[in-house]
Amino acid sequence: MIAGLARRSLRALATLLAVGALGWWCLEAAPGEPAEAAARAAGLLPSDPGTVSPAIRREIVAETARRQGLERGAGARFLGFLCGAVRGDLGRSWRDGQAVTAHLARALPATLALLGAGLVVAFALGLLGALGAAAAAGGVADGLTRVVAVLALSLPPAWAAVLVLRAGPGSWPLAVVCVAYVGAALIARHGRAALLEAAAEPFATAARARGASHARVLSVHALGAAATTFATLLAVVVPYLLGATLVAERAFDVDGTAGLLLDASAAGDAPVVLGATLTFGALAAAASLAADGLAAALDPRLRSHDR
Amino acid sequence: MTGRGHAALALLLAFALLAGFAGLLPYDPLEVRGEHGLEVLRPPSERHWLGTDDVGRDVATRLAYGARTSLLLALGTLVIALVAGTALGAAAALSRPADAGVTAFADVVSAIPALFLVVAAQGLLGRASTPALLALLALPQTVVVARLARAEIRRVLAQPLGEAARALGATRLRVVVRHALPLAVPQLAVAAAGTIAFVVLAEASLTFLGFGVPPPAPSWGELLRQAHQNRLAWWLAAPTGAAVTLVSLAAHTLADELGRKPGL
Numbered sequence: 001m002i003a004g005l006a007r008r009s010l011r012a013l014a015t016l017l018a019v020g021a022l023g024w025w026c027l028e029a030a031p032g033e034p035a036e037a038a039a040r041a042a043g044l045l046p047s048d049p050g051t052v053s054p055a056i057r058r059e060i061v062a063e064t065a066r067r068q069g070l071e072r073g074a075g076a077r078f079l080g081f082l083c084g085a086v087r088g089d090l091g092r093s094w095r096d097g098q099a100v101t102a103h104l105a106r107a108l109p110a111t112l113a114l115l116g117a118g119l120v121v122a123f124a125l126g127l128l129g130a131l132g133a134a135a136a137a138g139g140v141a142d143g144l145t146r147v148v149a150v151l152a153l154s155l156p157p158a159w160a161a162v163l164v165l166r167a168g169p170g171s172w173p174l175a176v177v178c179v180a181y182v183g184a185a186l187i188a189r190h191g192r193a194a195l196l197e198a199a200a201e202p203f204a205t206a207a208r209a210r211g212a213s214h215a216r217v218l219s220v221h222a223l224g225a226a227a228t229t230f231a232t233l234l235a236v237v238v239p240y241l242l243g244a245t246l247v248a249e250r251a252f253d254v255d256g257t258a259g260l261l262l263d264a265s266a267a268g269d270a271p272v273v274l275g276a277t278l279t280f281g282a283l284a285a286a287a288s289l290a291a292d293g294l295a296a297a298l299d300p301r302l303r304s305h306d307r
Numbered sequence: 308m309t310g311r312g313h314a315a316l317a318l319l320l321a322f323a324l325l326a327g328f329a330g331l332l333p334y335d336p337l338e339v340r341g342e343h344g345l346e347v348l349r350p351p352s353e354r355h356w357l358g359t360d361d362v363g364r365d366v367a368t369r370l371a372y373g374a375r376t377s378l379l380l381a382l383g384t385l386v387i388a389l390v391a392g393t394a395l396g397a398a399a400a401l402s403r404p405a406d407a408g409v410t411a412f413a414d415v416v417s418a419i420p421a422l423f424l425v426v427a428a429q430g431l432l433g434r435a436s437t438p439a440l441l442a443l444l445a446l447p448q449t450v451v452v453a454r455l456a457r458a459e460i461r462r463v464l465a466q467p468l469g470e471a472a473r474a475l476g477a478t479r480l481r482v483v484v485r486h487a488l489p490l491a492v493p494q495l496a497v498a499a500a501g502t503i504a505f506v507v508l509a510e511a512s513l514t515f516l517g518f519g520v521p522p523p524a525p526s527w528g529e530l531l532r533q534a535h536q537n538r539l540a541w542w543l544a545a546p547t548g549a550a551v552t553l554v555s556l557a558a559h560t561l562a563d564e565l566g567r568k569p570g571l
Contacts, residue, residue: 016418018413018415019419023431026428030432032433107365153555159552165538209474239505246423246512247512247516262518265429276427
């Protein structure tokens with residue numbers, strides 16, 4: 001099991017490095033040279049090229065190239081980036097020269113807090129919804145839960161944020177709700193199906209025959225059997241939560257990694273864009289690995305034997 | 308398909324009609340100054356049924372043209388994803404090296420959640436025009452379809468049906484095109500409906516954040532952005548939010564109904 005997880009972790013890491021390489025290539029493929037883009041990101045060059053004389057532009061670009069280490073050829077710079085990335089150095093921001101990792105370290109805690117709380121809320125609400133719907137299977141409460149869940153899946157986070165902010169000033173718990181509601185809907189839907197499937201198994205009937213109440217069969221026996229499904233839902237739900245944090249951090253003015261990405265992308269600050277994007281990729285990958293690990297921990301049948 | 312599916316389809320068609328006939332509305336979506344002068348952020352009135360936006364344009368018209376933007380983006384993404392995705396999936400199912408290539412491509416694209424991909428690409432390459440946005444949105448959806456197509460085709464190739472066709476002399480390509488793909492249509496239809504919901508929601512979020520359809524193009528995300536900055540102007544938020552929700556609701560319901568196994 002550990003070997004399987006280690007293998008998948010390495011694969012995830014390789015994929016992220018490939019993403020970094022692709023991002024790097026995008027930068028090279030963009031029109032104009034990186035040093036010019038860096039100068040623009042730093043505010044040294046206006047975005048309209050006509051307002052600066054060519055001689056001054058050349059000087060500014062050359063100076064920026066010197067300062068940001070962009071003088072070397074593309075190949076050398078890429079190798080430098082890779083070596084640095086492995087050591088934990090993701091370069092320097094083009095806007096303020098600070099290390100990208102410093103920016104990320106500053107912004108990550110807020111995002112992690114939002115995500116963590118969002119996950120807890122999503123699973124709590126989702127589980128309640130799934131149990132309630134499964135208990136009332138076929139009845140009014142079940143139909144109502146289904147309607148609410150599909151509505152939640154279709155509600156744009158931007159509108160949800162606007163609605164919530166109309167009710168009162170932006171507060172962190174409300175941001176968490178905006179992040180979590182799509183995840184809760186997904187967990188309620190898939191959880192309900194998993195619970196009903198488990199409740200149809202012979203062991204559930206046996207429990208009923210032994211005198212267990214319908215509620216106990218669902219919340220203890222069926223839930224236990226469906227636990228791996230809930231664990232794997234972690235991998236499905238986290239990307240949705242991440243997408244919601246993109247909107248929520250902006251709408252609720254949270255100083256997190258999503259806000260960092262948005263600001264850097266607006267300015268064209270490529271090193272920070274790359275660093276923030278890779279961070280989100282790493283979060284998604286971590287969720288996927290955690291889901292696999294959790295599922296394997298819960299169900300010995302899922303533990304991989306080295307092939 | 309059940310009544311729910313038909314209702315969902317009807318709702319989508321209704322929005323398509325709204326988008327198609329938006330040109331019949333009296334106002335121009337880009338026109339800032341009406342015959343009564345500049346009217347900025349006015350609530351709904353007889354002249355402007357849904358009020359005006361933050362530069363004086365008629366909201367109802369922007370909403371209708373926004374439907375055109377969202378649905379055209381969705382249609383474009385859908386077509387690209389289905390065509391490219393099926394081709395890639397088929398190639399992966401038919402050839403080992405292609406399989407390795409497509410799997411690697413799929414892994415890289417799906418490593419980053421879709422919205423971040425679109426934002427980051429623009430951070431590195433500059434703000435996207437609408438066609439470029441279409442390409443960026445189509446990328447993750449193509450991967451979804453490719454994975455689906457690959458799995459279905461491999462399944463059919465391994466089944467007795469595939470073996471029998473091969474025994475009768477069919478090339479593997481013919482088995483794919485003539486037998487596997489038709490059998491994959493239900494799953495592809497579900498993916499298609501899912502794509503509509505994804506694009507409409509993504510456009511709303513991306514343009515809200517400033518990385519979607521470039522201004523001054525009318526779009527639902529743009530109206531929501533204005534709504535966020537002008538909280539008291541409820542006529543900006545409510546109809547737009549309702550529109551996005553209804554279209555994705557219809558698309559999600561359609562996907563559910565299409566994915567429903569017969570007899571359930």
